């Protein structure tokens with residue numbers, strides 16, 4: 001028992017302390033998969049580390065300023081992340097600890113998912129064949145905040161069907177202008193006006209396609225399908241990058257990957273959202289920016 005002295009206990013307590021902080025950071029990062037939120041959390045973590053370091057190094061004035069900044073940042077974060085924090089506290093209160101460590105993406109049942117994929121796929125192909133312009137935002141995770149849209153459009157909350165998708169985009173309807181927002185198996189809104197991308201892109205790319213690039217650049221938990229009125233071509237926008245033209249078989253593949261049950265898994269069976277955001281998308285952006293610039 002000699003090895004189990006005061007020093008060992010202090011070491012174990014320190015390890016638990018560090019693990020608890022890492023756990024807390026993990027939960028904060030998994031609150032949202034919005035890029036700006038993650039950048040904000042990262043900024044606060046940076047301030048926290050700088051404050052601890054300045055304290056250890058005896059830099060009292062810097063430490064004083066950093067402490068005040070941290071308090072301000074924490075209050076700002078509580079205000080900005082109010083819906084996410086409320087969800088987090090609700091789950092904590094319910095004792096639903098498992099859902100805290102599981103990504104919230106794709107909780108649809110297989111049957112529901114299959115029919116959503118079918119309906120979207122059929123509608124897009126039909127719209128493309130008829131050269132009917134269309135813009136769809138499809139959520140893949142946490143709900144998109146209305147403040148991310150320039151105009152949130154008209155609320156529909158209707159069950160998704162290819163007939164409805166087709167009807168909305170007919171030029172004779174009042175709702176055909178703008179985008180529709182799809183959440184799970186519902187068309188939540190139509191006539192949504194999106195922020196236009198500020199990325200440098202070819203002059204051939206018009207406002208419908210730029211709008212798809214704009215929203216997916218701002219919000220990471222979604223992708224857009226665009227059907228060109230001019231050419232009938234299908235495009236997919238993700239992470240602010242436009243991929244076009246997309247063949248009908250590729251469209252189905254993308255829908256199945258994004259909305260189906262397939263997900264790349266780790267040993268634990270799930271991928272924490274911030275991994276995907278910070279590693280995969282940064283890599284993808286670097287690779288596909290070149291291809292979009294070429295267009």
Ligand SMILES: Nc1ncnc2c1ncn2[C@@H]1O[C@H](COP(=O)(O)OP(=O)(O)OP(=O)(O)O)[C@@H](O)[C@H]1O
Nearest residue numbers: 133177178179193194206207208209211228229230
């Ligand atoms: N900011 C926006 N948010 C949502 N929809 C938009 C936005 N800007 C334009 N649109 C849609 O795009 C239509 C205009 O498309 P425009 O011809 O300018 O773009 P495009 O990318 O060349 O598309 P297409 O190939 O279909 O012609 C508008 O009628 C409107 O429905």
